Amino acid sequence: xxxxxxxxxxxxxxxxxxxxxxxxxxxxxxxxxxxxxxxxxxxxxxxxxxxxxxxxxxxxxxxxxxxxxxxxxxxxxxxxxxxxxxxxxxxxxxxxxxxxxxxxxxxxxxxxxxxxxxxxxxxxxxxxxxxxxxxxxxxxxxxxxxxxxxxxxxxxxxxxxxxxxxxxxxxxxxxxxxxxxxxxxxxxxxxxxxxxxxxxxxxxxxxxxxxxxxxxxxxxxxxxxxxxxxxxxxxxxxxxxxxxxxxxxxxxxxxxxxxxxxxxxxxxxxxxxxxxxxxxxxxxxxxxxxxxxxxxxxxxxxxxxxxxxx
Numbered sequence: 001x002x003x004x005x006x007x008x009x010x011x012x013x014x015x016x017x018x019x020x021x022x023x024x025x026x027x028x029x030x031x032x033x034x035x036x037x038x039x040x041x042x043x044x045x046x047x048x049x050x051x052x053x054x055x056x057x058x059x060x061x062x063x064x065x066x067x068x069x070x071x072x073x074x075x076x077x078x079x080x081x082x083x084x085x086x087x088x089x090x091x092x093x094x095x096x097x098x099x100x101x102x103x104x105x106x107x108x109x110x111x112x113x114x115x116x117x118x119x120x121x122x123x124x125x126x127x128x129x130x131x132x133x134x135x136x137x138x139x140x141x142x143x144x145x146x147x148x149x150x151x152x153x154x155x156x157x158x159x160x161x162x163x164x165x166x167x168x169x170x171x172x173x174x175x176x177x178x179x180x181x182x183x184x185x186x187x188x189x190x191x192x193x194x195x196x197x198x199x200x201x202x203x204x205x206x207x208x209x210x211x212x213x214x215x216x217x218x219x220x221x222x223x224x225x226x227x228x229x230x231x232x233x234x235x236x237x238x239x240x241x242x243x244x245x246x247x248x249x250x251x252x253x254x255x256x257x258x259x260x261x262x263x264x265x266x267x268x269x270x271x272x273x274x275x276x277x278x279x280x281x282x283x284x285x286x287x288x289x290x291x292x293x294x295x296x297x298x299x300x301x302x303x304x305x306x307x308x309x310x
Contacts, residue, residue: 006116007063009070015056016118021297023050023290024069024114024122024152027061030076031085031104032264033125034279040080042283044073046123046290053294055301058119060110062088065100069117079104089142107154108146111223120213120300121153123293125286126190127225128263129159129168132249139262140171147223148175153213155293157285158188158195158227162245162266165195172225178216180209182228182292191270191281192238193229206292210299228292230285236277244273 008016015022025046030039047057059071061079068075079085079102086096086103090112096103105113107127114122128141141163147154159168169187172179179187181199189195203209209226216224229235248269257265271279 012070
């Protein structure tokens with residue numbers, strides 16, 4: 001099954017046609033986030049988490065120039081091992097399509113393609129945001145502008161802690177993007193449960209999140225951020241993470257790292273600084289977010305379409 005702009009897997013197309021819940025998953029974490037075979041194991045585990053909680057998984061990527069929503073196991077395995085796969089934000093999708101390239105989708109590109117396919121809920125690790133030093137570099141992730149304009153509910157562990165979190169929250173407020181804490185009043189810092197910054201809204205169940213999302217859709221045109229603290233058993237102390245980030249930033253500056261290369265460089269450097277603990281946290285929170293997203297998608301699907309549109 002396909003739409004005019006994206007290719008849907010047969011299973012996902014059938015699920016959407018029947019009004020069953022679905023959850024979008026990004027492919028950048030597969031191609032540019034974790035090393036093989038951890039990336040492939042994680043991709044399979046996240047799809048299993050979604051299925052196990054009553055929804056259809058929709059891993060998204062551009063495969064040989066075709067925007068694909070619901071990548072096959074063979075396509076996911078290829079993305080986990082191949083070299084030369086592009087890293088795509090929204091601006092890069094057209095290029096990958098025209099040049100018939102493989103491209104792994106970031107948060108922004110995944111939201112774009114999920115919305116085209118009619119998938120409302122998306123699970124990821126942490127969104128991009130305002131980078132530290134952005135007053136001089138103007139380095140602000142396209143994830144933020146995508147959240148402002150694309151109607152997808154993004155389930156995450158906050159923004160990546162390598163970023164300027166207060167500035168990121170200010171940007172989201174200005175852009176009219178609701179930031180809702182899932183069982184928390186604090187904005188998580190990706191690896192840590194509490195960044196020291198508050199959220200202004202809270203929901204304690206999938207049904208409450210679904211109600212907030214439906215109401216937001218009635219009055220707003222963009223997305224919503226649901227922030228979920230990492231599992232307590234793997235969350236890292238904020239001070240420890242901050243020290244590791246400062247050392248990682250110094251390495252990035254010394255190496256002259258710029259643009260899209262900054263985030264993967266810093267995440268790898270933090271993993272090295274924490275002796276692999278940050279990667280363990282990353283994997284655990286991604287799996288947790290997939291579970292939460294599936295439950296929310298199921299709650300949304302339980303509402304008749306006519307009621308949801310009121």
